[in-house]
Every structure is written in C-alpha cells, then in structure tokens.
Amino acid sequence: GAVVSQHPSWVICKSGTSVKIECRSLDFQATTMFWYRQFPKQSLMLMATSNEGSKATYEQGVEKDKFLINHASLTLSTLTVTSAHPEDSSFYICSAPREGKGTYNEQFFGPGTRLTVL
Amino acid sequence: GDSVTQMEGPVTLSEEAFLTINCTYTATGYPSLFWYVQYPGEGLQLLLKATKADDKGSNKGFEATYRKETTSFHLEKGSVQVSDSAVYFCALTGAGSYQLTFGKGTKLSVIP
Secondary structure (H helix, E strand, O other), X not given: OOOEEEEOOEEEEOOOOOEEEEEXXXXXOOOEEEEEEEXXXXXXXXXXXXXXXXXXXXXXXXXXXXXXXXXXXXXXXXXXXXXXXXXXXXXXXXXXXXXXXXXXXXXXXXXXEEEEEO | OOEEEEOXXXXXXXXXXXXXXXXXXXXXXXXXXXXXXXXXXXXXXXXXXXXXXXXXEEEOOEEEEOEOOOOEOOEEEXXXXXXXXXXXXXXXXXXXXXXXXXXXXXXXXXXX
C-alpha cells in the first residue's frame, strides 16, 4: 500500500521555540495533504488542508500564524509550530489521499509526531 | 455538517469473544465509510471501507456493512485476539471529498 512518512517521530522543545514537522508521500504524489491534532484519549481534529501551490485552508479556531503550513512539492508538506507553548503539546498526524481512478477517496496516514513543549 | 457517532469505550473482552462496535453517521448524499485502527504507539491504518449502500467491508476477520436505511456501519469480529487491542475509529468522507470526519474512537482491550 501507499506510504506516508513523518519526521521527526517525536520532539521535545523549549517554550517559545519553533518546531517543523515534515510529512512525505513516499510512493505517490499528493496535491492535497491534511494535518490533524490528536489529544490524549480523543479523536483526531482536522487542523488544516495543505494544498500544493497555494495557501493552506485552516479549520475554524486554528491560528494560521501559529501553525504555518507549506506544501513545498507534490510529495512534501510541512507544519511549523511557531513560538510553541506547553498547550501545543500533542500528537500531530498528517494524511495524504492517493489520487486515481477508484481510490480517489482513500487516505494514507503518517505515523504521527509527538510534540512535547517544556 | 457531517458527523460520526460511535460507542464510547473502553471495551474489554476476553480472547475469542464476539466484538461489536456501533457506529452511526449523519451526512448528505452518499458518503464513503471507513474503519481505522490505531495500535499503541502507531499511526492510523485503514482497516476496512465501504463506498456504497449494502457494501460489506472486511479485513483481518473484521466486517462492517454499509446500512443506509439505518445510517450505520457497525464493526464486528467473531473471535477477537489479544493482538486486536487498539483504538478503533469510524470515519466518513462526503461524496467526491478527501476530507475525513472521525468518530471519537473506541479503545478495545482483549485479555487472555
């Protein structure tokens, strides 16, 4: 099946610093990628839709200036948490749909990145 | 908007017991329905899916049938194993959309 990777798998940073998380589709191209946040024992909350070649679309309540998204190529999207604070600590997950006939609505998920802000 | 409601856990079963996790949805048109599984410390994996009414998705002994009349997609397995311990998410995408709407997840623990 299709593979989506995330890097790093976990990161610990100090409050006030910025952290970049990469999401890559390894064996297919993705013009769209999604970024989710998962709180402990809760479901995934869609944060934003990353669009290659254009601005990301953010869900209501998600701060655009805090969570910067760049879809640099057809296989890479990055999420930068700027000026991180302890309340930003969470599990961040990306996904990418594999486009094509018959599979247009199937998404593949990265393994997630655990962010801890001290 | 679209929504997914699934039974809250945690669910604890003995090995070889029968499993049902209920899932109902609200959506316009004809959504595609999915069950994802998240094993401890790992990302989400697609377990099974159904893209039209009366379709049955199946994988690894798990089954779910797309019931449009009851707007349901209940997950079942006849005999669970310890290795099935995980969090299970019911989800949907609207027609022609990539965007997933998830239920809150149900944690399953299977004890020997």
